[in-house]
Amino acid sequence: ExxxxxxxxxxxxxxxxxxxxxxxxxxxxxxxxxxxxxAKKPLELMFVYNFKEQTENNSVPSRFSPECxxxxxxxxxxxxxxxxxxxxxxxxxxxxxGGGADTQYFGPGTRLTVL
Amino acid sequence: xxxxxxxxxxxxxxxxxxxxxxxxxxxxxxGLFWYQQHAGEAPTFLSYNVLDGLEEKGxxxxxxxxxxxxxxxxxxxxxxxxxxxxxxxxxxxxYQLIWGAGTKLIIKP
Numbered sequence: 352e353x354x355x356x357x358x359x360x361x362x363x364x365x366x367x368x369x370x371x372x373x374x375x376x377x378x379x380x381x382x383x384x385x386x387x388x389x390a391k392k393p394l395e396l397m398f399v400y401n402f403k404e405q406t407e408n409n410s411v412p413s414r415f416s417p418e419c420x421x422x423x424x425x426x427x428x429x430x431x432x433x434x435x436x437x438x439x440x441x442x443x444x445x446x447x448x449g450g451g452a453d454t455q456y457f458g459p460g461t462r463l464t465v466l
Numbered sequence: 467x468x469x470x471x472x473x474x475x476x477x478x479x480x481x482x483x484x485x486x487x488x489x490x491x492x493x494x495x496x497g498l499f500w501y502q503q504h505a506g507e508a509p510t511f512l513s514y515n516v517l518d519g520l521e522e523k524g525x526x527x528x529x530x531x532x533x534x535x536x537x538x539x540x541x542x543x544x545x546x547x548x549x550x551x552x553x554x555x556x557x558x559x560x561y562q563l564i565w566g567a568g569t570k571l572i573i574k575p
Contacts, residue, residue, distance in 0.1 A: 353508055393470065393565040394509075394553070407562075441508065453561060454499070457508035 354378040357442050357458035364432065365466050372427040372461045374442030382448040383425040384455065385417060388439040400425060401448040432465045439463070468492045470566035472554050477572045478544055486539045486552050486569045494559020500528055500539045501553040503568065509553055512539070541571075549573045 355376045364370050376383065385397040399407035400419040414436075416428040425442055439462050443455040469491045478484040490498065497516035501509040515521055515530035515537065527540040541548055551568040558564055 353510065355508070391474070391567055393567045394555075394563075396563070448561065453557070454511050454514060455563070456511065457501075459508045462506075 353456045353458070355442060355444055355456050355458035357440075357461055359461055360459065361462045361464075363464045363466065364429070366432060366434075368432075369428070369430040371429065372440055372442075372463075374425040374427075374458055376423055376425075376442075376444040376456070376458075378444055378446075378456060380444035380446050380456075381422055382445045382453070383419060383422070384443040384445075385425065385427050386441040386443065388441055388460070394441070397427075399448060406448060429463075432463075434465050437463055437465045468556075468558060468564045470554055470556060470564055472552075472566040472569045474567070475570045475572065477574060478541075480544055480546060480573055480575050482544050483540065483542050484544060484571065486541070486554075486571065488537045488539075488554035488566060490535050490537070490554070490556040490564070492556045492558040492564055495532060496557040496559065496561055498528075498530055498537045498557070499553075499555045499563070500537075501555065502550050503553060504550045512552075544573050546573050546575070 358373045382401045387395045397411045398417040418426040439460045441460045442458040445453045445455045472488045500512040503509040513528035520529045525542045530537045553568045554566040555563045
């Protein structure tokens with residue numbers, strides 16, 4: 352238990368569906384992250400929020416839309432996804448963004464399958 | 467470009483020692499992380515090195531050579547529960563983590 356929770360753990364959706372992934376951290380951290388993890392590939396950073404402000408968007412398609420209502424919660428809204436978007440989506444948090452020892456703590460992930 | 471290289475898969479025997487290597491090329495450098503990830507679970511933090519040398523934490527040690535762009539994770543007295551993927555990640559000059567694809571470690575009895 353890392354103090355970061357994600358729901359749902361598994362999600363199957365059609366290409367026309369709209370769904371949302373939720374992340375909550377109980378660590379009092381200020382920075383939150385969304386990553387995509389595909390088999391045998393490095394973790395791909397998607398979005399970063401620091402003190403609720405989005406600080407990075409790594410050329411992610413607009414069918415992925417993040418939302419950070421407060422420092423403890425992060426959402427990833429999904430719509431009109433493609434089969435190649437099937438992956439494990441990981442949320443992480445760290446005390447700050449930009450510090451030298453900015454250890455990230457990960458949630459268990461949402462395994463997404465797009466049919 | 468920025469790049470992290472680590473072996474895709476390694477096999478070792480229970481009770482033995484294994485060394486997982488990682489080489490990195492980044493724009494600037496602010497430290498190197500190792501994470502462990504069991505199948506279907508979250509990556510968990512193992513170590514952070516920013517200065518040259520070896521840091522020991524129980525059965526796990528991590529080494530860094532900044533001049534060579536090289537790190538390794540050393541696991542001693544291997545246990546079956548050490549079967550997992552080990553992720554290497556370097557922090558660049560913008561404090562962005564550059565991740566390797568991970569090394570899958572298989573422990574055999």
